[in-house]
Amino acid sequence: MEQTILDNEIAIRLLFFFGIFALIGIWEVIAPRRALTMSKAVRWASNIGIVVLNSVVLRLAFPVVAVGFAAYVNQQGWGILNQFEIHPLLAILIAIVALDFAIWLQHVMVHAIPLFWRLHRMHHADLDYDLTTGARFHPLEIMLSMGIKLGVIMLLGPAVVAVLIFEVILNALAMFNHGNIRLPLALDRVLRLAIVTPDMHRVHHSVQDDETNSNFGFNLSIWDRIFGTYKAQPDLGHEKMIIGLNRFREPRDNTLPRMLVQPFIGKADDYAINRRSWKQPEDKN
Ligand SMILES: [Zn+2]
Ligand SMILES: [Zn+2]
Secondary structure, eight states: OHHHHHHHHHHHHHHHHHHHHHHHHHHHHHSBSSOOOSOHHHHHHHHHHHHHHHHHHHHHHOSSOHHHHHHHHHHHTOSGGGGSOOOHHHHHHHHHHHHHHHHHHHHHHHHHSHHHHHHHHHHHOOSSOSTTGGGOOOHHHHHHHHHHHHHHHHHHOOOHHHHHHHHHHHHHHHHHHTOOBOOOHHHHHHHTTTBOOHHHHHHHTBSSHHHHTSOOOSSBSHHHHHTTOOOOSOTTHHHHSOBSOSSOOSGGGGSHHHHHHGGGSSOSTTTOGGGOOSOOOOOOO
């Protein structure tokens, strides 16, 4: 089983990637949530360009990535999950939830530490919000994320299949919850009890700093509810809210070369959590 996964990992991931991409892409055309504000051709060229660049960077910078490293960690008997007799299915479930919590914590951290916010803000600088936004991360942040993920895998000792399932779910849900797609509101309400919906994550892409620093979850919505960083809806509503950051508002800021230099431009004190200057939110819930 493990060897089959390792041999076919790329094929499995690509199959899910293109399948979900096509599905959400068609959904965006049939039932869009908002009108886009800038040329889709320019944004898609940049956002897909950065995905290709990140794949090359990862391959060059890391001899082994998550799934392969999990196999190695298990061979060595490392990690908490390898120290106990746990039913394999339960161990997979624990691993997936733990990996999701780790990625939530990491997301809070890249908003809290100004140096890391410089890397992460490129994800937020997109002036529109659609499925390609979900894959738009600076190569330096991609390397930081992979380093952290390998560390978590070493501590946790998850099964290879758990890491693969987690990566496929993360990929699929990133495209889903960044989708410019309309969901029946009742369905959104039910779904977001457990998972992050497009309307929930869109709040995180608002120019308003209290909204940017809400809804850090990518897969499970429970972490934001537990830790008090949940905000149900944007103040201005989904159609009127402004997407992006105050600093990068020119359409040319969304071209690939400019996106790559964004970490090095200006100060990083505009949104980072520990330099908060926004007034306390008035809503009582
Ligand atoms: Zn963020
Ligand atoms: Zn996002």
